[in-house]
Amino acid sequence: MSDPLASPLDAVVIGGGVLGTSVAVGLRREGLSTAILDEGDVARRASRGNFALVWVQSKGLGMAAYSSWTRRSARLWPGFAAWLKEASDIDVALQQPGGFTLCLSEAEMEKRRDLLTRLTAQPGFEPMEWEMWDRARVRQALPEIGPEVVGASFTPYDGHLNSLRLFRALHTAFARLGGSYHPNHAVEAITPRPGGGFTIKAGGREIETARVILAAGVGNARLAPWVGLEAPVRPQRGQVLVTEKTAPFLNFPVVNLRQTDEGGVMIGDSAEELTDDGEQGLGILGTMANRATRMFPRIGTLNIVRSWSALRVMTKDGFPIYQHSASAPGAWLATCHSGVTLAANHAEVLAPMIKAGVLDPALAPFSPTRFHVPASA
Ligand SMILES: Cc1cc2nc3c(=O)[nH]c(=O)nc-3n(C[C@H](O)[C@H](O)[C@H](O)COP(=O)(O)OP(=O)(O)OC[C@H]3O[C@@H](n4cnc5c(N)ncnc54)[C@H](O)[C@@H]3O)c2cc1C
Numbered sequence: 072m073s074d075p076l077a078s079p080l081d082a083v084v085i086g087g088g089v090l091g092t093s094v095a096v097g098l099r100r101e102g103l104s105t106a107i108l109d110e111g112d113v114a115r116r117a118s119r120g121n122f123a124l125v126w127v128q129s130k131g132l133g134m135a136a137y138s139s140w141t142r143r144s145a146r147l148w149p150g151f152a153a154w155l156k157e158a159s160d161i162d163v164a165l166q167q168p169g170g171f172t173l174c175l176s177e178a179e180m181e182k183r184r185d186l187l188t189r190l191t192a193q194p195g196f197e198p199m200e201w202e203m204w205d206r207a208r209v210r211q212a213l214p215e216i217g218p219e220v221v222g223a224s225f226t227p228y229d230g231h232l233n234s235l236r237l238f239r240a241l242h243t244a245f246a247r248l249g250g251s252y253h254p255n256h257a258v259e260a261i262t263p264r265p266g267g268g269f270t271i272k273a274g275g276r277e278i279e280t281a282r283v284i285l286a287a288g289v290g291n292a293r294l295a296p297w298v299g300l301e302a303p304v305r306p307q308r309g310q311v312l313v314t315e316k317t318a319p320f321l322n323f324p325v326v327n328l329r330q331t332d333e334g335g336v337m338i339g340d341s342a343e344e345l346t347d348d349g350e351q352g353l354g355i356l357g358t359m360a361n362r363a364t365r366m367f368p369r370i371g372t373l374n375i376v377r378s379w380s381a382l383r384v385m386t387k388d389g390f391p392i393y394q395h396s397a398s399a400p401g402a403w404l405a406t407c408h409s410g411v412t413l414a415a416n417h418a419e420v421l422a423p424m425i426k427a428g429v430l431d432p433a434l435a436p437f438s439p440t441r442f443h444v445p446a447s448a
Pocket of ligand 1: 085086087088089090091108109110111116117118119120121122123124125126160257258259286287288289290291294308309310311340380381382383384406407408409410411412413
């Protein structure tokens with residue numbers, strides 16, 4: 072079999088998580104010869120531990136463009152899921168019935184209403200349907216809510232899918248399209264070449280490529296300066312609980328609860344400023360389980376069968392970074408903390424921009440130059 076890394080490639084994507092693989096699939100769809108270089112299986116990744124929401128509600132407070140970008144991906148998702156099924160024979164079980172954030176007190180209802188009012192009143196905010204529902208109305212959609220549920224916010228755009236199947240579908244589609252995936256190829260150096268393009272050192276060899284896309288999650292922080300890019304990202308831990316399977320009772324995803332297509336209930340997901348994802352304690356998991364049980368008493372009768380923690384890739388303001396290097400054209404950076412939600416955008420919108428060599432002005436707000444705020448005296 073020929074060595075896919077022996078000849079110069081059109082594109083090398085560094086990082087084989089959901090984000091890198093989505094971009095790589097898009098680049099193959101655009102006809103570029105593309106390889107993914109990834110670390111080994113021990114690497115800490117967000118892509119195998121996420122909550123699997125395709126989520127729009129409450130995204131973008133502080134940056135209206137992020138809401139529009141998220142809405143765009145949510146709109147593309149049905150077509151992208153259909154394409155993935157065709158390309159990989161894997162159904163990612165996408166459902167987009169709309170989603171709820173449940174409130175357990177009047178104070179929570181007020182806080183929620185206030186947040187969504189401020190969010191949607193921002194200049195340049197794409198009009199979004201949202202409503203606060205009282206308990207009686209929520210109960211019609213979610214008949215098993217507990218007595219403490221006062222009401223909820225609802226937006227019709229939200230959904231969820233089977234996350235591990237998404238990951239497999241992306242990798243399968245990429246391989247079937249002729250892309251090559253290389254685990255145990257941690258990138259040690261990227262050097263711009265005098266006439267254009269890059270030489271990448273990984274897996275004990277040198278690889279040549281016209282374009283390099285940094286999609287290495289928290290690893291981007293180290294790689295970015297090598298090619299004139301910036302990735303001020305940090306790991307943020309999230310923990311998730313999963314119950315045994317039960318009969319379907321949750322017809323809509325709730326921001327912290329969803330019933331999977333296989334019947335288990337996922338309870339999520341914390342946001343902790345910790346880098347260590349090796350240990351879990353009962354404190355935070357107990358709080359998550361307590362709220363879940365108050366929202367749906369049935370959950371209190373179910374056994375917990377699994378729990379895990381994983382590291383999100385977080386920027387200072389929580390919004391994504393997309394950047395094309397000015398000093399090393401052909402080097403790109405992409406990072407975000409909602410790589411499931413944005414997967415359709417990354418494959419169908421961002422990848423064509425990378426092929427064309429131009430980042431659309433609509434993505435200018437996502438430049439890391441937004442962090443260049445002079446320190447106050
Ligand atoms: C608890 C939790 C819940 C979440 N819930 C949701 C959700 O509901 N909806 C949603 O949209 N998103 C969610 N996310 C986020 C989502 O999982 C990530 O945005 C998505 O996985 C994309 O991550 P990534 O590919 O950028 O990073 P990662 O998954 O971290 O992948 C980065 C890859 O780069 C590789 N790498 C790093 N350095 C190098 C190097 N030097 N050389 C080669 N390879 C390298 C790593 O090995 C890894 O494979 C959640 C995340 C967590 C942790």
